[in-house]
Amino acid sequence: MADTDEYAQIDISKEEKDKLVAEVMRYVLFKTHQTSGCPIKREELTGIVTKNYRQRALPALVIKEAGDRLAATFGYEMRELQRTRAPSTRSGRPSQPLLNVDAKSYVLVSKLEPEVYSKYVENKETAHLSGFAFVVISIVHLAGGKISEEDLWHQLKRLGLNENDENHPVLGNNKQALEHLVQQRYLLKEKLTGPEGHVMMYELAERALDESISGKLKDYISQVVNTNAAAEVD
Numbered sequence: 001m002a003d004t005d006e007y008a009q010i011d012i013s014k015e016e017k018d019k020l021v022a023e024v025m026r027y028v029l030f031k032t033h034q035t036s037g038c039p040i041k042r043e044e045l046t047g048i049v050t051k052n053y054r055q056r057a058l059p060a061l062v063i064k065e066a067g068d069r070l071a072a073t074f075g076y077e078m079r080e081l082q083r084t085r086a087p088s089t090r091s092g093r094p095s096q097p098l099l100n101v102d103a104k105s106y107v108l109v110s111k112l113e114p115e116v117y118s119k120y121v122e123n124k125e126t127a128h129l130s131g132f133a134f135v136v137i138s139i140v141h142l143a144g145g146k147i148s149e150e151d152l153w154h155q156l157k158r159l160g161l162n163e164n165d166e167n168h169p170v171l172g173n174n175k176q177a178l179e180h181l182v183q184q185r186y187l188l189k190e191k192l193t194g195p196e197g198h199v200m201m202y203e204l205a206e207r208a209l210d211e212s213i214s215g216k217l218k219d220y221i222s223q224v225v226n227t228n229a230a231a232e233v234d
Contacts, residue, residue, distance in 0.1 A: 010055040017062070023048050024066035028078065032108050036129070038183050039081055039105035067106075075112040081105050081185060081206045107185070109212060128170045133181055134217070135159065137208045140187065141217055149200035152178075186213075 024045050031040050045066075046059040067078035082104050110117050139155045140147050153163040161174050171177040181187045188205040191198050207213060 010057055010061075012053070012055065012058065016053075017065075020049055020053075020058075020062045021065045021069060024062055025070055028066065028070065028106065028108065029074075036180070036184070037107060039107050039185050042080075042104040042106065045106070070108070071111065075110060076108040077111050078106050079109045079210075081107060105185075107207065109210075129177070129180075132171060132177055133184075133186055134220075136178065136181060137186060137204065137213065138217060138221065140202055140204050140208070141214075142221070146201060146203040149202060152202055 027045065027048060028040060031044075032038075042063070045063050049059040049062050063078075070076045070078050136152070136156070139152060143151065153161075156174075157163070161168070161171070163174060166173045166175075168174050168177075178187075179189075182189045182202075182205075184207065185205045186208045188203045190201055190203070192201055193199075
């Protein structure tokens, strides 16, 4: 946590500091629940602090301490997401990206043991969305990290998911379910301009490339490959 002296240097009392930290924590928890885990812009958290305070160093200190307390109290890491490269253009010349990516944002990542998280935290009512996300990420990963919209829906159709289905019994509107993965920063969506016109592409974004996701994905794919190999031998 931030040292008391750091706050003293910018002329703010412990009570004021604790109140700001609590406000940031509350905002992060409720916003994460409200948006089903979509990233929270750093500027949103900064705005909580700068609403009544003008010290330039204060937002960074408060956000850091809020992250420390979320980890200590709830077992959540407030992980920072930051786009470190421009989208790949190997399939053609890119038009402007369809997602306005901010320099920095945050998501909550549970650091609890899987058994504990499953028993006390995981929302079973939204487990199907996590399953859908894992399937889509797997398809894009196996395609080399990038796939056209047409090819992605072709693969999903083989699993019984039709692009134009707006009343799927589990996902509801299938297109919106896919778009939600873009909002959650599992996927990056962009329109490429090539010789044959415009092509919509999906590429793995920061959250899908994070070790917590990519590690599980590789283990799962390895298990599937080994299972299929064993079945062929039998």
